[in-house]
Amino acid sequence: MSAQTQSGDFDIYATFQQFLQDEEISPPLAAISALAEAIVRSNAGTMFELVQALNDGAEELKRRSPNPISLNAGCELFIAFVTLFPHESDNFAELKKELEQQGRKYAAEALTFRDKIAELALGFIKDDSVILTHSHSRVVLKALLHAHKTKRISVYVTESRPRGLGLKTYETLTAAGIPCTVVLDSAVAYVMDRVDFVLVGSEAVVESGGLINYVGSNQMAIIAKAANKPFYALAESYKFHRLFPLSQYDLPTHNPNILSFPTPIGRSAGTDDAPSTSTPDIITKQPARLGTSSSSTERAMNQEQIAKNPGVDYTRPDLISLVFSDVGILTPEGVSQYLVGMFAG
Amino acid sequence: MPPKSSSGNEKDIAEEDEVLQAVILADSFNKRFKPLTVGKPRCLLPICNATLLDWTFESLALAGVQEIFVICRSYADQVKAAIRDSKWSKPSTGLKIVPIVTAKETFSPGDAMRDIYTHQIITSDFVLVTGDLVSNVRIDEVVRVHKERRRTNKDAIMTMVVKESGATHRTRSRGESGVYVLDPNTHECLHYEPVVGYPATSRVTMPREILAEHPEVEVRYDFIDCSIDVCSVEVPSLFQDNFDYGDIRRDFVYGVLTSDLLMKSVHCYVVKDGYAARVADTRSYDAVSKDILSRWTFPLVPDDNHPGGHQYEHLRGNKYIAKDNSVSLSRTCKIGNNTLIGSHTTISANASVHASVIGQRCTIGPGAILRDAYIFDDTHVGAGAVVEGSIVGARVTLGDGCRVPRGCLIADSVAIGANAKLRKFERVSKKREARPQAAGDGSDGDDEEDSDSELEEVEANQEDAAQIIGRDSNALVWPHPSPDDDEELDERESFYNQRLMRIGDTASDLELSDGGSTTSASETETESDFSGMHGLSRTSSATSASGPLSSAVDPSAETSAIHTLSSAAAETEFRSEVAQSLERAFAEGHSVDNAAVELKTLRMASNVPLRRVREAVVGAIVDRVPLVPGDAAAQRAEIAKIVRRWGPLVDKIGGVDPVETVEVLQYHCAAAGPRLPLFAQVLAQLYQQDLVEEEDIRAWHASPAARGEGVKPGSALLEGLKKCWAIGAKMIEQFESEEEEESEEESEEESADEKPAREAPAAKPPAKEDESESEEESDEESGSEESEDAPATAKPTAPKAAAVSSSSSQTSKPAQTESEDSETDEGSDEFVSGEEEVSAEAPAKPTTPAATVSSAPSAAPAKAAAESSDESEEDE
């Protein structure tokens, strides 16, 4: 109870968000820091209560953030750590302090992971190679810029609808003097023969050894496989996520709305038994949107249509050549073994 | 990959003898790389960014050589320093490297070998290589084979390593190569003929008895001479004995194979797998670099076992980039196939590099184009510069936009101005500072002042230099060599031939008919008959090869030309030597064999035809006889003693030729007036010692020489000859008479003794007379001796005669002949050497005496005969 009330006035999500302001900080780290914060705030007297509090905090974050996957990974890691932390200390307050320190320390040193990964990747990037990457990933950028120091590379980056983060990557690379071209997500197959290998970041790497990343990665991997091009994923170890999706639809981000079909207008008028809150506002908004879009010469999806689309997708392990992480270069199998090793204690 | 066994080989070599020694001739004794080799020995030129010396060491280390002697001459200090600083001098390499500095006046490999001999460093069979070798051949294997062979055959003194390649292989020198005659079973090298590219050697001959002795013979013209020789200890001493041996192939191998005295044999080891070649000239520099880059030298390739110890990464298309990420390639530069780029080199935008080698710390300007270029360390190539098929030294600066077309050689630290346009095959070196150039000139044969003068002469004509090398340049432009300025040069170094060894020179305008080795039956026929008589003699090759067309070209003629000078000296020296040695022999009463051996070695040393030896010996014997005037019996006894003791020597000196012996005897006696009377008795003695057979005497008697043809008429010599001839005639008569009455024989002898003395005047007329009739033939087939001894007859004293005949023999030298068949071209030689007046006036002059005297003498021979005969009656 007390824990609940405590966490009431302490808005963990806000803390999370403000940690996230920092460009360098990625959701998992922000989550860890937030939880560390939570430890301090919480007045839990026992280990059990503490873990309880943390779980609640994690729940809170997950609930309120649109794309909880990567922060889940962070929370998971931290909580598992806390639970497994050898605490023969007499004073519980000290233990909490200790844990909190650990959290911050880790968040701090985690920032160096990307450099490690960039270094590892360097060995695989040969002079004069053409690289295809997807969307915008800090670690990928880091790797590319690092390689650019010594190797002559050129990069294709996908536009990655709908958020168009590919353009952001494009700007960074061009600024750094790396020849870079933006390609349509739909042109990936077209460009594939030109590239030497594919390099993508990740939201999370899951227990199956598979990869969760911004939508489009999956098709890219499939095409790469078909063209026999290596498909490398870069993932910091705090993105290892204990999750075993068997299909796209097992992802926590999947909700019934995604890919759902609109109910025909005529029928819905007759029967207004639709419990779902979503259907009515579709009906209301849709005509207007359609009107505007139809008037414009170049057609674009409207928010609703986009809303029906997934933000991330899942890439099967057998499509991934290697996963570069700060703990070394892993095969997909390696990743799964790794996760088991971690959480099986 | 090389077989595992190698390590094994090293072991068993190690156990079967102490250490495997190798000798590196780190000097090339020619100036083909000038001006690159100004101020730097050739063996320190880098190829693929490692010095030639390093490549050579690596090749040897590969073969498990433990001890290496580096014979360095020019810039010895540099070479020594290089060795000291190289990784090879580290104890861990297990190599013991001993630099040996030879005298400045070492001009040829031969001299170097003599040096080695005097140093006495060689303890066992050793590997002899040049300082510019690139090889991955398992030399230890060759050594094993060599030792193997030595066990059974002590005379196999040397094994040459040759590599099969097409006759037209880029790595094969077109300028100088050789034709090898091999016995495919034993791999013995039966004959070797050097070949020059231009003017193209059109024919090569081999002695016929090779075919006789070896059922199966390979004549190969497709070998690359790797100049890796496994030699036994004798080799240096052989060089020592024959101080005229210069080049190892042209002189030594050729000499050994064609000598009838040495009785040594040379073998070839034909490399099947493995690579070996030497960087003998700029052209082969190009070729070998390419071979290395395209990995023919594996595992001696830049990315694997680079002798310089550099680390290179091998990329598709045989591109080698220094591994340490220090090379900065601009994004837009083009790197073609077969290129090697040293560390810390920068290649700017839009530069293109094809089939080139770039040293360390170089900068290639934007838009520069390098094709087949070889750029040493620390060189800067300006923007937009173009370098093609050229070698650019270290620390050179090529101005922006300057053009270096095919075949240029740019020496170290030259600066070429912007937009300079060099001509093809331009040779450029740095202007000398005020101080005279310190160390002797690089890898050419000259000594210092020589090269200095050379440079001065270069400095002399710099008027046109400016617009060639552009402004603000510190360069000297070397004059282009031209065909006419090389008459004094050994023709291998001649301009046209050099062109065949120049980088980037297709020499397509030179017609190079590879006539191959043509041996026309007839020639081999005749020559080998005679050479059959005196073992294998140079005559054979000389006669057949020196056809009217190719006589100048013919290798042997050419080599002999080299010899001519030295041989003159050799002759006279030889004379005195022989005289002394015989003197000693007689005085100290050596055994005949010992004396013979001594003579042989002498002859070997000064390389004179057998006849000279015979002359010397016979002469010595005759002179030996103490004159006992009056007392015929005593005289005879003396002669008998001497001849019995020393006669056999005549036949022991190698090659038995009684006819010649008699002839020589005749000439000697005739020349030495007082001893003339001894002729008959000595001849008789020889006959009794069975050194001379009856038919020999007949043969001699029949021979034109015996009748003293070609000898200047009216000379004392001629008279002597006549007398002797007469005596001979008489002797022959006796042979007829002998059958019935042996008893006479005795009396014949003594009668023979007294005769000459009294007959001297009587015999004169006939001499004139039958000389006159002999003149006609004398031109076309006059024996060398006659035609040459002619001038001598002015003062026919023994010493003079010696001197003259030595001079004569020098002219006769080219053919190295002791067989009559060679006289034809002897003749031709005479014409060249301006002695025609002898043979020319010969026919003219005698006509008068013949006319005047002819009437009288007609009866003379008969009379002489009669006298002698009836006197013999009287004696009884």
Place this chain on the structure above:
Amino acid sequence: MAPDPTPIPGHKAVETLVAKLRRRQIVGSRQAALETVLVLRQVVSKARFSNIQQLIVIIREAGRRLVEAQPKEHTVGNTVRRVLHNIREEYHSAVKVSAPTSSRNVYTISKFVLQGQPRKQTVGAPKSETTATLKEDDPDDPDSFARGIKPILMEAIQDVLDELETVYDNVSKTAKDHIHSDEIILTIGHSRTVEAFLKSAGHTRNYTVIVAETAPSYSGHDMARALSAAGISTFLVPDSSIYAIMSRVNKIILGAHAILANGGLVAITGSLLAATAARAHSTPVVVCAGQFKLTPLWNLYHDYGALDFADPSSVLGFEEGKLVERVDVVNPYYDYVGPELVDVFITNDGDHPPSSVYRLIKETYDDDDHEL
């Protein structure tokens, strides 16, 4: 070269091996491995050190020299790593760590993360029960530690040596389980391991081997000779006909030069051809190799298989003067065969799918040794 404070002991031995490796006088993964162990043994026996770190530094140094000498002989590096690994193990088991080194303050999240590393669960019991009298950095007698631990370390190295010496037998232990009577086996090149494997199967089974001649080295010829000498019915076929005969083949058995961390392998040229053909006919591909060939490296040459190019002369005779000038002859010595083409690795320590090679490597070597 050598670290200034402690020049490599047994420097000589190291250098000679370096030279031999550079000159390719030692070729073949097993031989290279053997030589390396022997040299390392010398190094350790000569080494003077007062704590384990010093020793490890020394060994690493020696190892680095060797690996640099010939990066293409992967087994050299592997052996060094292996030795280091064993030495550490022995050390840890010998010096029974009094406490888990006060985990409290060292136990961080990143440490926690690293628990993920697959480890050999069964740390072999200490070979020798040397009681923990091993005192490191003993000021008054710096060598005491060395003296105490050397025998154990020697044992550790000896283990590596023994493994190498028995590798063929151990690989071929299970031969008869993989090869059945009247099967047709295709192999390529002349791998000693495969030879031993097939021969031992030949004792109990009656089957047929098709050997591809393996141009341009033609090592297939030797293989065929060896097998037929052992009384196994053998066919020799040109490489070009591999695909054609694949339909009749039950299994193909490859040797390996090195097994890479992703389960791919580096093998003699032609292996890729054979493996791909096998895949097309879904014929199982079996790879026989000792575990000393496990290499903690990734194939960085995915664009073209071979990473070692021999001399062209075996492809095109040097005497073809004209041609030599005009064409560039390339003679790759190895192929890279990806993990997806391999069904099973038969090692001297059990059979493994390509996917578990990764784990094997993690267990055999210590991560911090990957970069020597």
